[in-house]
Amino acid sequence: MPELPEVETIARGVNLRVRGDRIVEVWFGGKREPFKTPAARQAKGLEGRSILEVHRTGKHIVCELGAAADRPLDQRGGSPLVECASEPSAQWIVHLGMTGRLLVTTPDAPVAPHTHARVSLMSGRELRFVDPRRFGRLEFRELSRNTGFLAPGADPLSVTAAEFARLFHGRRLAIKAALLNQKILSGVGNIYADESLFRAGIRPRRLAGRLSRAELEGLRLALGEVLRDAIRLGGSSVSDYVDAEGARGFFQLEHCVYQRTGLPCLRCQTPIRRLVLAGRGTHYCPQCQR
Ligand SMILES: [Zn+2]
Numbered sequence: 001m002p003e004l005p006e007v008e009t010i011a012r013g014v015n016l017r018v019r020g021d022r023i024v025e026v027w028f029g030g031k032r033e034p035f036k037t038p039a040a041r042q043a044k045g046l047e048g049r050s051i052l053e054v055h056r057t058g059k060h061i062v063c064e065l066g067a068a069a070d071r072p073l074d075q076r077g078g079s080p081l082v083e084c085a086s087e088p089s090a091q092w093i094v095h096l097g098m099t100g101r102l103l104v105t106t107p108d109a110p111v112a113p114h115t116h117a118r119v120s121l122m123s124g125r126e127l128r129f130v131d132p133r134r135f136g137r138l139e140f141r142e143l144s145r146n147t148g149f150l151a152p153g154a155d156p157l158s159v160t161a162a163e164f165a166r167l168f169h170g171r172r173l174a175i176k177a178a179l180l181n182q183k184i185l186s187g188v189g190n191i192y193a194d195e196s197l198f199r200a201g202i203r204p205r206r207l208a209g210r211l212s213r214a215e216l217e218g219l220r221l222a223l224g225e226v227l228r229d230a231i232r233l234g235g236s237s238v239s240d241y242v243d244a245e246g247a248r249g250f251f252q253l254e255h256c257v258y259q260r261t262g263l264p265c266l267r268c269q270t271p272i273r274r275l276v277l278a279g280r281g282t283h284y285c286p287q288c289q290r
Contacts, residue, residue: 002096004156004187005230008056010102014127015054017104022050022069022122029116034131036093036139045090045140046119052088058151058186060095061102064088093139093149094129100136103128151186156223159185164220168208175211175219176204177278188223191258192230194283196223198257203289204282205275257283 002010026046028039035042048068055062067089094102107126111118117129117138129138141149154163167184168175178184179193188196197204199222202215211219256266261274261283270287 001098001189002059002100003189003192003230004056004059005192005227005234007059007061007096007187008157008227008231009234010096011054011056011061014061014102014104018051018063018121018123018125018127019053020051021125023047023065023119024122025120027118027120031116031134033134034116034129034136034138036137037141042138042140045142046092049090051121052086057149058153058155058182060093060149060151062149063092063094065090065092088148089143091139091141091143091149093137093141095137095139097131097133097135097137099133100129100131103130151182153182153184153186156185156188157227159220161217161220165213165216168211168216171208173208174205174277175202175208176280176282178208179223180278180280190280190282191255192223192226194258195226195256198283198285198289199226201289204277204284257285259283 023046026043028035028043037045046065050066050069052064052066055064065088066086094100096102105126105128106124107118107120109126112128112130114132114134115128115130116134116136117127119127121127129136139149154167159167168178171178171184173181176193176197179188179196180190194204196219200215200219202211202219257272259281260272262271264270265272265285265288268285268287270285272283273286275282275284
């Protein structure tokens with residue numbers, strides 16, 4: 001399943017390639033599951049709109065869209081570049097689910113099985129959504145009638161020290177479970193929860209509400225570090241993610257504890273332990289984490 005760093009990397013890669021472009025035509029497949037907004041309404045909403053920006057919110061990819069062109073689109077005439085400074089009037093929200101991919105390609109590229117959406121752009125490029133298991137979702141929001149997409153929890157990359165402390169204050173659950181709770185923080189998965197607790201030297205079973213302000217701040221910094229390291233590594237493989245030619249996996253961060261049960265800790269040589277917390281395999285060093 002794509003984690004926050006993968007989603008961030010894909011959003012950045014897609015943004016570089018389609019920002020300022022305009023949607024000419026949309027084709028949607030016949031499977032119902034990927035369409036949170038009914039396919040026909042979604043296609044009507046998307047066609048003719050400019051793409052102002054593509055970014056990540058939580059674990060979703062959000063395409064900020066401008067108004068639809070007021071005159072008929074002419075693919076031959078003029079530059080596809082639009083004014084990106086204008087206010088968005090709609091959003092196309094892509095959730096990758098377990099196996100979803102958002103690709104930038106050209107119309108002549110072979111269409112992969114399980115392609116549910118093909119969005120033709122004025123530049124001649126094409127955006128495709130491919131998802132074999134169909135847990136991914138596509139949603140269209142008109143901002144005159146709806147609020148913009150908001151993740152349920154705070155963003156782990158931009159949360160402030162004060163907000164982070166407030167989020168965990170008084171929580172009577174294990175810090176590992178709190179990190180995974182999407183209503184508290186958006187987009188932290190199992191790998192990054194284990195790795196950040198290791199970097200911060202905190203045992204996963206400790207109660208969130210019992211951590212000192214200094215420990216929480218150490219954890220906030222460690223979490224940001226782990227996620228940024230993964231994004232930096234992913235950046236080098238971004239074209240494999242969004243250009244349809246390649247589909248190699250995300251370049252993995254070298255794990256210090258995650259799935260290293262019984263192996264020596266990279267810092268102190270103590271064997272890494274595993275326990276199950278909130279239903280998830282949890283890995284930690286009994287020496288380095290207190
Ligand atoms: Zn250790």
